[in-house]
Amino acid sequence: MCGTVGVSCGLTSTSDFRSLSRHVRVSLVVVFLLLAAGFVVGLRLFAERRERALIEERGADLMAIADLKVAQIAHWRRERLADTELVVASGDFSRRLEAFLSNPGDKPNREIIGRRLAAVKQHADYENVIFCDPAGEARVSAVSMATDDAHC
Numbered sequence: 366m367c368g369t370v371g372v373s374c375g376l377t378s379t380s381d382f383r384s385l386s387r388h389v390r391v392s393l394v395v396v397f398l399l400l401a402a403g404f405v406v407g408l409r410l411f412a413e414r415r416e417r418a419l420i421e422e423r424g425a426d427l428m429a430i431a432d433l434k435v436a437q438i439a440h441w442r443r444e445r446l447a448d449t450e451l452v453v454a455s456g457d458f459s460r461r462l463e464a465f466l467s468n469p470g471d472k473p474n475r476e477i478i479g480r481r482l483a484a485v486k487q488h489a490d491y492e493n494v495i496f497c498d499p500a501g502e503a504r505v506s507a508v509s510m511a512t513d514d515a516h517c
Contacts, residue, residue, distance in 0.1 A: 448489070465505070466498055475505060482507035 385393075453459055458481055465474050482494040486507035494507040497517030 448485070451485075462496065465496075469504065478505050479507065 383390075458478075461474055461478055461481075465471060465478055468474070478496065482496060482505060485491070486494045491507075495503050495517065496505045497503050501517045503517050
């Protein structure tokens with residue numbers, strides 16, 4: 366019965382530890398050190414594996430994001446090329462654009478081009494549609510704006 370007079374429940378003081386044989390004390394210290402070392406090694410291995418797993422997860426996440434961005438850019442480029450092909454395929458509109466580049470002062474032609482760009486803007490849900498010359502200068506836009514403000 367633990368706690369009754371004359372009955373010991375284990376080591377209760379350092380004097381009890383010292384009363385053990387030297388061999389038993391050394392064995393207990395060695396067991397404690399081995400357990401502590403095993404615990405430290407186990408934690409280290411766990412931390413390394415977790416770190417590798419996190420790096421792989423984040424790498425996979427970044428690759429997925431990069432793939433999505435590449436797909437978005439490719440889609441955007443295909444849309445812009447389709448818009449350009451639509452304009453080029455429209456022979457009358459292409460001739461009007463060429464005539465406008467030759468004579469930018471032709472107001473009726475400018476208005477027709479502006480209306481066509483406005484229709485493209487409306488149906489494609491663009492913020493603006495801008496016609497630029499080969500030098501990169503904005504010439505006409507669907508939304509009234511100073512052509513100096515346009516970016517080609």
